[in-house]
Amino acid sequence: MDKLSVSLIDVGWGDSIFIEAGTDGQKPRYGLIDSNDQENICSSFIFLKRYFERGEVRLPEDKPVFDFIILTHFHADHGDGLKKIMREFGTKAFWYPKTSHPGGLSELIRFANRSDNVGFHEAVNSGKDFPPFGPATGRFLWPPYSQGNENIDAANENNNSVVLALRLGQVTFLLTGDAEGEVWEKIGTLPADTRFFKVPHHGSVNGTFLGAAGATPWVDKCPGQAYLGISSHIRPFEHPHQKVVDLFRNLNRTVFRTDEHHHVMVETDGGRVWVKYSHI
Numbered sequence: 001m002d003k004l005s006v007s008l009i010d011v012g013w014g015d016s017i018f019i020e021a022g023t024d025g026q027k028p029r030y031g032l033i034d035s036n037d038q039e040n041i042c043s044s045f046i047f048l049k050r051y052f053e054r055g056e057v058r059l060p061e062d063k064p065v066f067d068f069i070i071l072t073h074f075h076a077d078h079g080d081g082l083k084k085i086m087r088e089f090g091t092k093a094f095w096y097p098k099t100s101h102p103g104g105l106s107e108l109i110r111f112a113n114r115s116d117n118v119g120f121h122e123a124v125n126s127g128k129d130f131p132p133f134g135p136a137t138g139r140f141l142w143p144p145y146s147q148g149n150e151n152i153d154a155a156n157e158n159n160n161s162v163v164l165a166l167r168l169g170q171v172t173f174l175l176t177g178d179a180e181g182e183v184w185e186k187i188g189t190l191p192a193d194t195r196f197f198k199v200p201h202h203g204s205v206n207g208t209f210l211g212a213a214g215a216t217p218w219v220d221k222c223p224g225q226a227y228l229g230i231s232s233h234i235r236p237f238e239h240p241h242q243k244v245v246d247l248f249r250n251l252n253r254t255v256f257r258t259d260e261h262h263h264v265m266v267e268t269d270g271g272r273v274w275v276k277y278s279h280i
Contacts, residue, residue, distance in 0.1 A: 002135035004168040005267040006175065006196065008231050009047045010258040011036055014077025015231045016044035017175060017198070018051070019166070021134035028055070029134040032091075033070045033164070033175055037081025044081055047263070048089065063117060064090030067133055070124075071096040072161045072177030074105040077233065083111050090117035093131070097143050097162050098123045100154040124162050135270075136168045141187050142179060158201060159183050165191060169270020174226075176200040176218075181210025184217035195273045196266045197226045202233035203240020203257070208247065216247065224253075227266060227275060232259035 001024050009016040014036030022028035035044040057065055069091040071079050086094065094112050099105060112121040127145035130138035142163035144151045153159035161177025172191040178201040190197075200218065201207025210217055222228075228248060233239040240257060248255050256264045261277035268274075 001269055002168060003267060003269055004134075004136045004166060004171070004173065005265055006166070006173050006198075006229075007266075008198070008229050008256075008258050008264040009044050010262040010264075011043040011231075012041070013233045013235060015072070015177070015202075016047075016081070017231070018044075018048065021136040021166075021168070023135050026134075030066050031068045031070070031133065032066055032085065033162075034072055034078040034177075035081030035085055036077040036079070037084060042081065042084070045085060045088070048085065052089070059089070064092050064119060066091035067131075068093040068095060070094075070162055070164065071105070071108065073097055073157050074099060074101070074103060074108075075157060075178070076104075078177070079104060079108065083108060086111070086115065086117055092119040094118050094121040095124045095162065096121070097160040098146055098149065098152050099157060099160055100149060100152050101157060130164075133166070136166050138164060138166045141165055141174075142183055144186075153182075156180065156182075158207075161200075163187065165194075167191070167193070168268055171195045171268040171270055171273055173266065173268070174198065174222075178202075178207065180206050181208070181215065181217055184221065185210065190218070190221045190223070192223060194223050194226045195268065197222050197228055199228050199230045199240070199244075199255075201239070202237070203230040203244045204233075204237070205241045205243055208244045219247070219251070224251075227273070228253050228255045229264055229266065230255065230257035232257050234259050 017033040019031035125145040158178035
């Protein structure tokens with residue numbers, strides 16, 4: 001049986017998303033999106049280390065462990081832990097968006113250039129094919145192709161976030177970074193078979209609502225049968241915002257959030273979809 005799973009790791013604040021794809025009897029394939037680990041708080045690293053130990057991943061023999069690692073955008077609550085994870089586990093590919101504020105991203109790129117644990121790295125654009133990922137396929141919905149800096153949002157780094165659609169069989173999972181309302185207007189139609197949608201920007205108001213009229217572009221496009229997942233950011237930003245929570249409740253949307261359900265794992269065999277959650 002083929003399987004695709006996405007886990008929102010309960011990191012306490014920020015984002016870290018672990019992805020696994022595989023077929024029974026074959027070696028699983030692994031991906032990671034974001035990590036906010038710091039020197040003394042390594043929630044995503046600890047989760048991954050324990051998961052790989054249970055799966056009998058051997059280090060350093062099995063490096064690179066990851067097929068890909070993605071930085072959705074360079075804010076500390078998404079990127080601070082990635083260098084340690086790439087160093088310890090290795091990755092075939094490291095992807096990131098172009099930005100007008102390179103900051104800490106430059107340090108990650110320098111590390112990728114000199115590290116034997118990173119196969120290659122490059123900026124994402126939606127015009128390039130996503131490589132095979134076990135039985136699953138993928139495509140970047142955002143950011144768009146940019147020859148220079150013409151498609152970079154210099155005013156709002158969240159809107160440079162990588163948006164990735166992963167598909168197995170008749171099921172798509174959408175992983176959104178912190179892309180705000182303007183992005184969802186530009187992306188257009190979402191896959192009709194979307195069954196899991198990671199709520200942008202931790203369930204903040206600007207991740208869901210747009211403009212004075214309170215438009216909700218991604219909510220309007222997201223199929224009603226899709227589970228919603230929130231990587232919560234309670235302190236210091238109080239995300240998800242109560243206005244967003246109330247919207248989902250009024251629409252009878254099924255929502256899972258890391259501050260309530262902790263590690264949230266969504267799995268599919270390409271037809272069925274099921275959700276598990278736990279402290280472990």
